[in-house]
Amino acid sequence: MSLRSSLATFVGNSSYFVLHNVLHRGGTSLPGKLAIKIDPNVMTTLAEKYDVILVTGTNGKTLTTALATRVLREKYTDVITNPSGSNMMQGITGTMLTAKPKKNGQKPVAILEVDEANMEEVARQLKPKAFVLTNIFRDQLDRYGEIYTTYEKILKGIRLFPEATVIANADSPIFMRGNLPNPKVYFGFKTESETGDMRAPYNTDGVLSPTDNSVLHYHYITFANQGSYFSKTDDFKRPELDYAVTKLNELTPRYSNFDIDGQTYQIEIGGEYNIYNALAAYTIGRYMGVSQAQIKRAFESNAQIFGRQEAVKVDDKDVTIVLIKNPVGANQVIQMMASDDQPFSVIALLNANYADGIDTSWIWDTEFEDLAKTNMQAISTGGERYKDLYVRIKMAGFGDQPVYEDLTRIVAAIKAQPTEHVYVAATYTAMLQLREQLKQAGYIKTGMEG
Missing domain, CATH: 3.90.190.20 (Mur ligase, C-terminal domain)
Incomplete structure (x- = not known):
């Protein structure tokens, strides 16, 4: 670690101590902001100790990251994350600064939620092992622009590391754009037959084929632009899924019960959209060698997620x-x-x-x-x-x-x-x-x- 990085780390940790132990205030943004001011590349040094997984997308980043953290802790003794959704440079830097990796012979894991517009700079410094893509919907037009502009911001980060695995929601057709050379793992829903032929509602964003920009058709739609899509102008279609929700058993405001690849799981949070987040966390776990039994145990713990139901x-x-x-x-x-x-x-x-x-x-x-x-x-x-x-x-x-x-x-x-x-x-x-x-x-x- 350079002298500059050492000083940045010392100042960041000292401010964190004062905030949490003297002033009794939470947050990691200020320590991160101070550290970046001293050394803009301080995260590069900090990240060398970790296998880094970055989670991004419009919706579901926080819940996916929180569930995946639970899942990974079933196998790994040292997993750090940014639990309160502080997902920009200063917040992520603060998370990395204040972590204390254990020296137990097992490489620790950092699973971090990242704001879409910050992906390029965060990825450049953290050198991730994997990128996780949840979805892209129209959101905060003043910050991100339209959905294809948002996706391009994410791609700038991914393109820096062609060897990193991309774990993507294959039900979202926008993620099929970009011609990425990266290894890929796909997840999605496979709960209905592949025989239907429908179009998304007229005001749905993100339903253009990446091959020729024709309007996609769907065998079925889960919601918005997500589902089993195909083109009628060429042979483009949703890729084969590595991991899939195969059945929806019971959905209530308080819990969701569903099958992934034929095995039943339950999370203590409602809404079909949150099952996508659970499926993403499941896929991260399987990619990292966590067993199905361990994932089931992680899902069924009752710890709540910051501000999410x-x-x-x-x-x-x-x-x-x-x-x-x-x-x-x-x-x-x-x-x-x-x-x-x-x-x-x-x-x-x-x-x-x-x-x-x-x-x-x-x-x-x-x-x-x-x-x-x-x-x-x-x-x-x-x-x-x-x-x-x-x-x-x-x-x-x-x-x-x-x-x-x-x-x-x-x-x-x-x-x-x-x-x-x-x-x-x-x-x-x-x-x-x-x-x-x-x-x-x-x-x-x-x-x-x-």
Whole structure:
């Protein structure tokens, strides 16, 4: 380690100690930011100790990374990760700085969630063993641009390491672009017959064939642009799957039961979209030599994931915190709510900070109208952009709603809901603000699984 890297590491670790042990504040971004200021390439030195796996994509990065961390810990004694979704350069640097790899003869593993726009620089420094691609949907147009622009940002990182394995969601046709020479492992759904012929809904992004940009057809669609696709203008089709969800057994808001390659698994989180994340984690585990029995045990542990269907008891209310940030993800959350057979209330919180995306136009492509088909008894809105969300919900047919511009009132608002079960659907920074209010009120602790 160079003198500059040593100094950067010392300063980063010292600031982390002060934050966590003196000021009792969480976070790894500031230590990482300070270390990068001293040595912009400090991660290169830190990463030499690890087998590095990078997880990226629009939706599902945090849950995929958290589940994969559980899975890998069944086999590896030393696995580090960035559990709170701090997925940009400074946060990842902070994670690497504060890790203490064990000297037990086994090479430690770093499995890290990475923001799509940061992939090139993070990959250059960490020299990954594998890249994991979850999906690409329209998201934060102000930061990423359209989906093909987003994918190109990811490709810039992958192209630096043609020997690294690409573990990709084969149900997403955009990942078939790029002519990558890398070894590939594919996962997807194989729950229906391959005999149908349908097109995706007219406003679906990412349904163009990578060979000639014709509109793809599907044997079946899971949601959005994902499914078993094929071209009618040439022989392009979804590649053969290495690992597949073969059956959906039971989907509820609280758990999902499904088969992968004929064996049954369960995760304590609802929504079909989260089964994709479990399948990605399963694939990572198998790639790294984890057995099916070990994966099953990891999946069935009950540790919660930071801000992802996090369950909190607020007096007599059962609160579920769900993250929303783009149309596809929000629509899948609504579909998850539709599987709830009990009455519930919804509090929707919209912020538009940099981490959320300052463009809020996505709320108009979200099918809030579908909430009328659920057991929802009440809906209210809040957050820094509550006016935008209030209008959208009103236009969806729900009339005037209570509004909570000041998120310090949210805990009281939760207690005032007419149902025992309350969903709080929040953008990223609104979710952080909500958790801080719940923490101050004594309903949650600071940490989540890491």
